[in-house]
Amino acid sequence: MRILVVDDSNIIRRKAAEILEQAGHECDLAENGLEGIKMALSNTYDAILTDIVMPVLDGLKLILRLRASAKTRHVPILVLTSRSDSDTVLQARELGVDGYLLKPIDPEILLERLSSLRRHSTDQDD
Template sequence: MKSILLIEDNNDVRSNIVEILALAGYNVISAENGKVGLEKAIKYSPDLILCDIVMPALNGYEVLKTIQANISIKHIPFIFLTAKANNDDIKKGLEFGADAYITKPFSGIELLNSISCQLNK
């Protein structure tokens, strides 16, 4: 079973995504902010990371930068999942090194397709 780390500060959004991923057969590890998410990424070395951008403690860009600097986890596919939806935000996220960028609101199918695509690379 593939494991996915979800880093999302909004409780309702986090719960909904956890449910979607669990129903799709993924083992889900969740974190309520970037600092906790980074700690869990190092501890569990998941198969994929979904991360919001605007969060307390560490924002998504800081999380990604720290992951990219850590040799043991830098290979993990990283998807930004955020409400920052204008073209400049998307471009910045991808230039920062994210493998994909999903904007909120999104459908469960869109989320699962993006995850599947990254895991099958």
């Protein structure tokens, strides 16, 4: 899978990329939502992993823009954030995220969620 990782923390971006690349995935990295939307619209991704709290353009606005674009409307989106309050989780769900993971990154859970998204996407294509 080709995955876009959007997070303002360099440590989180590198850790996520390390986990994903060791599992055989290809990763592109963006440090904020604006950079993420530009990359998502100019490339093709099998999934997008995004934080919520970021400068320039936050994750909720990124998700809103991704879901509004015909090019990215159906790309699975996983949120990886430290925000666990019910309002943020509900907002993300209402915007159409496919999964919500809390930091710190648990490699097994991250890879399982991606695998689940891939199976679900393949089932819908049939």
